[in-house]
Amino acid sequence: MNPTPGGVPDTGSELFLVGDLYVDVGQLRVTRAGIEITLPYLSFQLLLALIRVAPDIISNDLLMARVWPGLIVSPETVAKRVNLLREALGDNAQDPHYIAGVRGRGYRLVAAVSPAVAPAPPAADPVSASVVVTQPDESSTQDAVALEPRIVATKPSRMWWFVLPVLLAAIAAIAIGVRAVKKSRVEGAQSIAENPLRDTAAIGAHARTVAVLPFDNMSADAADAYLAQGLPEMILNRLSRMEGLSVIARNSSFALPTKNIDSHEIGRRLNSGYLIGGSVQRETDRLRVAVHLVDTAAGTLIWSAHFDRGLHDIFSIEDEIADQIASALAVRLGDREPKPPAVARSANLEAYFAFLRGRTLLGRFTVAESEAAVPYFERAIALDPTFAPAYASLYDARMQAADQRRENLRPVRQRYRPLIDRALELDPKLGSAYFARAMWGDEPYDAGATRDNPLVAARERDFLQGTALDPSNGRGIEAYAQFLFDVLDGPEEGSSVLKRALWVDPLSVSARLKDAEEFT
Incomplete structure (x- = not known):
């Protein structure tokens, strides 16, 4: 193995999980929930020295020998470097999540340490920041000042701009073909009363729209990947019931490939001013969850948290994440602090x-x-x-x-x-159930049936209930628009609902085809 400048062997294959931190020794890189944390070289070596003896205590003398080999430094230099590392990690000496001081003896890691088996989130992750491990000035024994973490925007591929016109042309061509064979509208249908829940201030407002991305699965067992989708889906469902906030449907936010585009571009494609991302790791009966909230316009991290709990606490973790995100958004939007309604x-x-x-x-x-x-x-x-x-x-x-x-x-x-x-x-307020009953509902044998038909009226009531109770259900809202267009012959009402479907589910191909069909 080749020695590094600090004299520590290059163990490029070593990967560790330290609480919710992912430490790649070979790349001198530390990430948390997809966000890369900037550490000076000496801070990284200090963290590595703590990892190698965890959970034991490492003395000041041993830290001096491992982090500053061949140099004479004082205990004050060690304490200063520990404080810089804590600051970079967002740790607190009075209530430590990572590094605890032991009076008269040294320091130790209080976060659980284990070998990592999953690869670190890539540097081009949608909300990632560049990590820079600075090399020390060999001519000086003074500590380097830790750099602040920052969000780095990577330019989206130019190929998209060549492909986009072709896709739009294809959609238009398909829509024209569909229109040519479309069945004639039913005559004499009555107009539907305006639904006050259909249009909200959040629809069409990026600043009040949030997209919840699937979490990274950091578990050793690939079979636990369902947690990385299930947990954010439950958070999405809870946030979607908040007044004044629009939450993008999972069909779009979970489907968008985000590895090679930055947070600003993700926000543009998902109509979102904010992104929620994170990671999940299950170890037998323990669950470690890291989550963060990013402003897509500024490309900055505005809130993050990590949880290390028993598996049975998953419900309280979901609730705390939703509540804390709601509070963080309320501060940004100038609203009173809401509490997202509970979900079944x-x-x-x-x-x-x-x-x-x-x-x-x-x-x-x-x-x-x-x-x-x-x-x-x-x-x-x-x-x-x-x-x-x-x-x-x-x-x-x-x-x-x-x-x-x-x-x-x-x-x-x-x-x-x-x-x-x-x-x-069992649950008269379950929006997804109303949508399911409406989408797969009984259809009248008479193709010309209007609102007066009991089966048509029942489906419309279910669609209205579903829209009110599950406003981020893009699939259900799109089906409602289709129902208004085809069954009730209500183009104005249908276009209004379709507009909402396209806002909360912007990547829906069928909704875009329907939009092109109706307005070309």
């Missing part, structure tokens, strides 16, 4: 995890994965017969699979209708 979930941990696994599969919209989601929802119901979202998702999975197989939906709907009825019996 099971008190049975195994039922909840089965549900999250099923949701991860259901969101991929294929026959195979819709069917694969079914046993997870069935297990969740078996473990907790009062878990309303599991009933609604099981109904959605059954209907989605049948629809993708081009089956006759009437007998399928009749067979599984008790599932959605049970979901709403």
Whole structure:
């Protein structure tokens, strides 16, 4: 192994997790929740010395020998360097999360240390900052001053600007073709009353729009990846019920490839002024979660937190993250501090995890994965017969699979209708259940049926309820727009709802095709 300038061997393959920090020895790099932390070279070597003896105490003398080999430094220099490292990590000597001082003996790490098995988040992560480990001036024994972490914007690929016109032209061509064969509108349909919940101040306002990205899975077991999607989805669902805030649908925020574009470009593509990202690591019965909130316009980190709890505390972690993000946004937006409304979930941990696994599969919209989601929802119901979202998702999975197989939906709907009825019996405020019942609802045999038809009226009520209770459900809102266009022949109302669908689900291909079809 080749020696580094400080005399410490180059162990390029060594990777460590220190609490929520990811430490790459070979690259002299430290990241937390995708944000790279700038450390001077001596600070990195100090952290490494603490890691190598953790959880034991390392004395001042041993620190001097390992961090400043061959040089004579004082205990005051060690204390100064420890303070610089704490400052860079956001640590506090009075309430340490990482480094604790032991009077008269030295220092030790209080954060758990373990070998890392997952690769560090790439430097071009959407909300990452550049890490610079500065080399010491060999002509001086003075400490280098730690650099402040900063967000670095990477330019989006120019290829996008060449591809975009082609995509738009293709969409327009498809829309023209669809319009040519589109069935004629039903005559004499009545107009629908304006829904006061349909348009809010947040729709169309980047400064009041948030996108929740899937978290990085830092667990050793790849099977725990569902937590990296399930936990942010639950946070998304809770934030989406806050007044005055628009939250981008998971179908867009979870689908956007973010590895090679910066936070500003992600915000532009997702209509979002703020991004929420993070990482999840499960170790047997422990759960480590790091989360951050980024301003996409300025490219700056405005809030972050990390949690190291028992696995059974996942519900309180979700609640604390949603509450703290809401408070941070309230400060930025000048609003009173809101508390996001609670969302339905099971008190049975195994039922909840089965549900999250099923949701991860259901969101991929294929026959195979819709069917694969079914046993997870069935297990969740078996473990907790009062878990309303599991009933609604099981109904959605059954209907989605049948629809993708081009089956006759009437007998399928009749067979599984008790599932959605049970979901709403258990939780009359479950927005996703209203959307599922409306999307897969009974259709009148008369193609010319109007609002006076009980089946049409029932579907419209369900769509309105779903929109009010689950305003970030892009798939459901798009289906509502389609219903207004095709069943109720309401182009103005349909275009208003479609506008909302495109705002909360900007990457929806079907919504964009519908928009092109209606307005070209």
